[in-house]
Amino acid sequence: MLSDIKIGCSSTNTKYGKRLDTAIIELDTKANISGLFTSNKFKSAPVQVCLDQFKKKMHGKKMLIVNAGNANAATGEKGIEDTKKLINNISNLSGIEFNQILPFSTGVVGELLDMESLVPAFKDCIKNLSKNTWSDFAKAIMTTDTHHKMVKHEVKIGSKKFKIIGIAKGVGMIEPNMATTLSYVFTDLKIPTIKLKKLHKKACDNSFNVISIDGDQSPSDSTILVATGSVDIDIKRYEQKIETELLTVFRKLSEKLVLDGEGATKLIRINVKGLSSFDDCKKVALKIANSPLVKTAAYGEDPNWGRIISAAGNANVDEFDMNNLNLKIGKHLVLFKGNLSKSYSESKGKREFRKKIIQLDITLGKSKNSALIMTSDLTPDYISINSDYRS
Amino acid sequence: MLSDIKIGCSSTNTKYGKRLDTAIIELDTKANISGLFTSNKFKSAPVQVCLDQFKKKMHGKKMLIVNAGNANAATGEKGIEDTKKLINNISNLSGIEFNQILPFSTGVVGELLDMESLVPAFKDCIKNLSKNTWSDFAKAIMTTDTHHKMVKHEVKIGSKKFKIIGIAKGVGMIEPNMATTLSYVFTDLKIPTIKLKKLHKKACDNSFNVISIDGDQSPSDSTILVATGSVDIDIKRYEQKIETELLTVFRKLSEKLVLDGEGATKLIRINVKGLSSFDDCKKVALKIANSPLVKTAAYGEDPNWGRIISAAGNANVDEFDMNNLNLKIGKHLVLFKGNLSKSYSESKGKREFRKKIIQLDITLGKSKNSALIMTSDLTPDYISINSDYRS
Numbered sequence: 001m002l003s004d005i006k007i008g009c010s011s012t013n014t015k016y017g018k019r020l021d022t023a024i025i026e027l028d029t030k031a032n033i034s035g036l037f038t039s040n041k042f043k044s045a046p047v048q049v050c051l052d053q054f055k056k057k058m059h060g061k062k063m064l065i066v067n068a069g070n071a072n073a074a075t076g077e078k079g080i081e082d083t084k085k086l087i088n089n090i091s092n093l094s095g096i097e098f099n100q101i102l103p104f105s106t107g108v109v110g111e112l113l114d115m116e117s118l119v120p121a122f123k124d125c126i127k128n129l130s131k132n133t134w135s136d137f138a139k140a141i142m143t144t145d146t147h148h149k150m151v152k153h154e155v156k157i158g159s160k161k162f163k164i165i166g167i168a169k170g171v172g173m174i175e176p177n178m179a180t181t182l183s184y185v186f187t188d189l190k191i192p193t194i195k196l197k198k199l200h201k202k203a204c205d206n207s208f209n210v211i212s213i214d215g216d217q218s219p220s221d222s223t224i225l226v227a228t229g230s231v232d233i234d235i236k237r238y239e240q241k242i243e244t245e246l247l248t249v250f251r252k253l254s255e256k257l258v259l260d261g262e263g264a265t266k267l268i269r270i271n272v273k274g275l276s277s278f279d280d281c282k283k284v285a286l287k288i289a290n291s292p293l294v295k296t297a298a299y300g301e302d303p304n305w306g307r308i309i310s311a312a313g314n315a316n317v318d319e320f321d322m323n324n325l326n327l328k329i330g331k332h333l334v335l336f337k338g339n340l341s342k343s344y345s346e347s348k349g350k351r352e353f354r355k356k357i358i359q360l361d362i363t364l365g366k367s368k369n370s371a372l373i374m375t376s377d378l379t380p381d382y383i384s385i386n387s388d389y390r391s
Numbered sequence: 392m393l394s395d396i397k398i399g400c401s402s403t404n405t406k407y408g409k410r411l412d413t414a415i416i417e418l419d420t421k422a423n424i425s426g427l428f429t430s431n432k433f434k435s436a437p438v439q440v441c442l443d444q445f446k447k448k449m450h451g452k453k454m455l456i457v458n459a460g461n462a463n464a465a466t467g468e469k470g471i472e473d474t475k476k477l478i479n480n481i482s483n484l485s486g487i488e489f490n491q492i493l494p495f496s497t498g499v500v501g502e503l504l505d506m507e508s509l510v511p512a513f514k515d516c517i518k519n520l521s522k523n524t525w526s527d528f529a530k531a532i533m534t535t536d537t538h539h540k541m542v543k544h545e546v547k548i549g550s551k552k553f554k555i556i557g558i559a560k561g562v563g564m565i566e567p568n569m570a571t572t573l574s575y576v577f578t579d580l581k582i583p584t585i586k587l588k589k590l591h592k593k594a595c596d597n598s599f600n601v602i603s604i605d606g607d608q609s610p611s612d613s614t615i616l617v618a619t620g621s622v623d624i625d626i627k628r629y630e631q632k633i634e635t636e637l638l639t640v641f642r643k644l645s646e647k648l649v650l651d652g653e654g655a656t657k658l659i660r661i662n663v664k665g666l667s668s669f670d671d672c673k674k675v676a677l678k679i680a681n682s683p684l685v686k687t688a689a690y691g692e693d694p695n696w697g698r699i700i701s702a703a704g705n706a707n708v709d710e711f712d713m714n715n716l717n718l719k720i721g722k723h724l725v726l727f728k729g730n731l732s733k734s735y736s737e738s739k740g741k742r743e744f745r746k747k748i749i750q751l752d753i754t755l756g757k758s759k760n761s762a763l764i765m766t767s768d769l770t771p772d773y774i775s776i777n778s779d780y781r782s
Binding site: 042073076108110218219292296300307309310316322335340379387388 | 430431432433434464465467468499500501608609610681683684687688690691693696697698700701703704705706707708711712713726729730731769770771773774775777778779
């Protein structure tokens with residue numbers, strides 16, 4: 001049962017006023033846990049500590065502790081000390097081992113944690129354990145998110161049911177203004193740690209790792225997958241099914257992040273296929289997704305396909321050949337083997353670009369490889385959110 | 392003498408009204424010429440034709456023909472045919488061999504050339520040869536540029552003088568809205584073709600190849616260096632000097648492009664040094680230059696150094712180590728070996744970010760390698776220029 005999980009939240013009464021901005025989740029002894037972290041070489045203090053914790057054996061009761069408002073990144077040795085001090089305090093108060101407590105911080109970069117407000121807030125979280133709800137947790141971890149992000153999912157296999165709850169925060173991904181992507185997914189399935197890690201990696205690769213708002217990864221990006229272990233299903237037999245159901249939750253969370261991206265008004269799905277390597281497909285898709293010209297065209301609802309193929313050609317993929325390029329906007333074929341399709345008209349493209357979700361399909365060869373990247377449009381609001389002075 | 396060069400311009404009286412939008416430059420038999428073109432795998436028709444022309448021997452009189460308003464890119468075989476037809480016409484009218492005529496087109500992507508207006512306009516250009524000036528040429532090749540871009544430079548070596556004139560167009564580089572980078576630099580020096588190519592490549596690598604407005608290269612980017620051959624100087628002896636003088640002109644043109652970048656209000660110079668490979672230095676510098684978060688912070692005059700190092704960490708360079716990172720904003724040290732410098736204050740950073748030119752210096756190790764990238768800020772005007780519907 002996911003109801004084994006205890007949630008306690010509180011407020012530091014600082015940056016966000018009385019809003020919840022600190023949270024603790026307590027996990028039972030039999031819960032298994034997998035963590036994946038930013039690939040940015042510059043990692044926040046809590047990410048460095050988490051990576052250390054995962055090197056040790058996770059056993060006994062575990063805790064996830066989160067604060068929003070300050071990422072504790074680029075804070076040097078003092079930052080690491082502060083995080084460890086918080087863990088120590090919580091360990092003393094809760095009786096849970098130091099090594100079993102995972103810290104997460106999200107918010108502004110380059111400022112030291114305000115320990116004076118954090119220590120009592122986390123104390124409060126412990127007092128509140130079991131009193132708070134999933135949506136309290138989802139709200140407590142927000143920074144500049146315009147709303148909290150949660151996905152609840154229930155699956156039936158034969159006579160058995162299992163649940164998945166996913167919670168995430170992050171806007172303007174990746175490395176947003178005073179923000180980070182944090183995501184926490186919980187299932188009541190019993191899954192051994194090694195299998196859990198494998199499922200986690202796969203789900204991330206096809207969800208959080210295919211979204212890109214501004215081409216950057218924050219020093220704090222963290223994602224956690226927990227299997228509480230109360231529902232026992234033949235994992236080997238149903239692995240494919242479980243994989244799919246987890247991916248559904250991870251994908252939905254990712255799409256929520258993109259659509260709440262700073263200033264975003266549209267989701268752009270870019271699917272590139274046919275190159276002989278998957279990496280090359282992904283390279284082309286990413287180049288299109290990160291092109292400011294494609295993203296502003298999406299905002300302007302201008303089906304400017306010249307910019308799409310120009311970005312594609314720029315991905316520096318040897319196999320790229322304009323004479324092999326097919327482009328579809330929504331269901332409409334625009335280019336076939338590099339030539340403008342006779343069936344295409346500007347008004348057809350325009351119709352697709354007016355939609356909330358814009359679908360672009362690029363085929364560059366005959367291989368079955370394909371890579372999907374999701375991004376948002378680039379809007380005046382993105383500029384105003386990100387150029388506003390921090391203070 | 393650069394006065395050997397004949398310039399003729401005209402107008403198609405279409406997209407830009409009566410403004411000049413077509414131009415021809417005639418070069419004398421003894422002029423040597425070097426051309427460098429976009430590395431985008433998707434190349435416009437004129438770039439493909441130019442690359443073919445350069446495979447043949449350049450001899451006799453030569454011509455550069457340029458039209459602004461339509462890039463003749465993504466126009467398939469018909470695009471190539473049209474370009475060749477224009478060259479053929481001009482060859483018949485001028486008596487200059489087909490192989491000695493280099494075509495350039497800049498403007499919107501994905502539309503066929505309007506041959507009915509271009510053929511008579513180029514006929515006019517030939518009639519006007521010798522009647523037009525350098526600044527007419529600089530104006531005729533503009534697209535969304537807010538002003539024409541020209542650099543005149545005179546150098547004395549001993550008793551001899553030589554001249555360099557550089558002209559460029561391009562805004563919102565690289566791959567701007569209905570635009571492209573075209574640049575033409577002329578010197579009256581006598582330089583053998585092989586040496587000219589070498590000098591050209593070096594100058595570009597340190598000017599046009601270190602600027603990045605939006606991380607994209609257009610299908611049409613072209614740069615030409617011409618040595619007319621009338622001033623005979625000991626090239627071997629003065630090679631270093633000539634290299635420096637050429638670079639001065641190429642750099643000035645590049646900076647003009649950045650500052651006229653779509654919506655740009657600032658020039659950001661990013662210098663990364665100390666990594667054991669130059670390519671890694673460049674990777675880090677480019678990652679910072681193309682980070683929308685860094686670029687919006689520049690626009691907002693917010694010295695948000697967290698974004699700068701976060702982008703740097705994202706460049707995926709193995710050698711990157713936060714504990715080795717020094718960051719300077721202007722003359723102020725912000726981070727020393729990853730720790731906040733005690734001498735730094737927010738107001739110092741703010742003062743640097745208020746300047747028209749923002750200088751960022753990142754040191755990541757002890758090697759002497761260093762890479763410079765120049766970019767512009769990302770502004771609301773960039774969005775409005777690029778999201779406006781084309782028609």
